[in-house]
Amino acid sequence: MRLAQEGAGIIAVDIAAQIVTVPYGMSTPADLAKTVAQVQATGRRGVAGRIDVRDLATLTAEVNRAVNELGRLDVVANAGIAPMGKPARGRAAAAAGRVRHPGQLHGGLRAVARRPER
Template sequence: MSGLFEGKVALITGAARGQGRSHALRLADEGADIIAIDIASQIDSVQYAMATPEDLAQTAADVEARDRRIATYQTDVRDSDALKEAINAGVAELGRLDIVIANAGIVAFSANEPDPLAAFEDTIATNLAGVRHTVQAAAPHLIQQWNGGAIVLISSTQGLSGRGGNGSGAMDGYVAAKHGVVGLMRSYANWLAPYRIRVNSIHPTGVNTPMVANEAVMEFLNSSPSVGAALTNLMPVDMVEPADVSNAVVFLVSDNARYITGVTLPVDAGFLVK
């Protein structure tokens, strides 16, 4: 039995692990072939261990185990030229592009922020500029095909709320970047609607991935009890699972949402109404 995305190709950034891998496998389960991009190396201002080439290889193996094709590229979304080259190569290899998930992101929170400016700038460069670089490189392929398409930008509850702000470089950068993603989404929704390309954003609360569930972030929250309290959910869950976000991705990029564009969809266990 064919899936929702049989014959389609999905581009996912930050695909080596966490949400990105979950999105890749969920879309592959529904028949999509995958272009998977990840930096798969460390950024100095990030205090937890980031994804590795082995993680990206595991995503590839998991997609191939589902009898789908995958093209992987170890590429930094902050580098617009390298990202464009990787996306072009992936489209050339897999033959087309239908779905774009701009997922790559970092959290540079730490209890004793060693370099607030670096944390701010790295976060903006990855979580905001990296999203723009992704869409700017991918959208021409969707436009040229003249077959519509769907783009989802992964933001955060912090893209719709400033709760927990504490003046740190990492928090300032994260909140500003995730709000900026909403602006990009709305701008792109207007730009691409005449081509039948839909653009939406998803706003998860904390997600149970290595980006959040790690010692550095836990120390940061423990060192700032007021911040930790502000970031709790309305429903009695500490974090949602990557699959919860992937389910929202699948809906938004499917024909079930064919007339939905320009929306901010929370997957937040009630965070935003608390």
């Protein structure tokens, strides 16, 4: 919430669903809605979309929609998944890699593509 408290509008995207190979509870649609409500409680605008960041076309459309609503995109912060506790092996490690790496790359690409001219 620090960015919102400092005056930023927030674009929040999350799959908001359990991925079967992730061994801990993931976020829910209610968590995503709570994030937007907390942003709005600071007096800033927040928009959210339930998307899978591994899907570049959907991520691009969501970022474009949100930027059109908020006006610009200045910062990208990614909080991907990571198996906790024991070292991840097999399907859990592969799933985490498929989420973290494409999500970071896609988010960064969208941020650069939509960065306003200064």
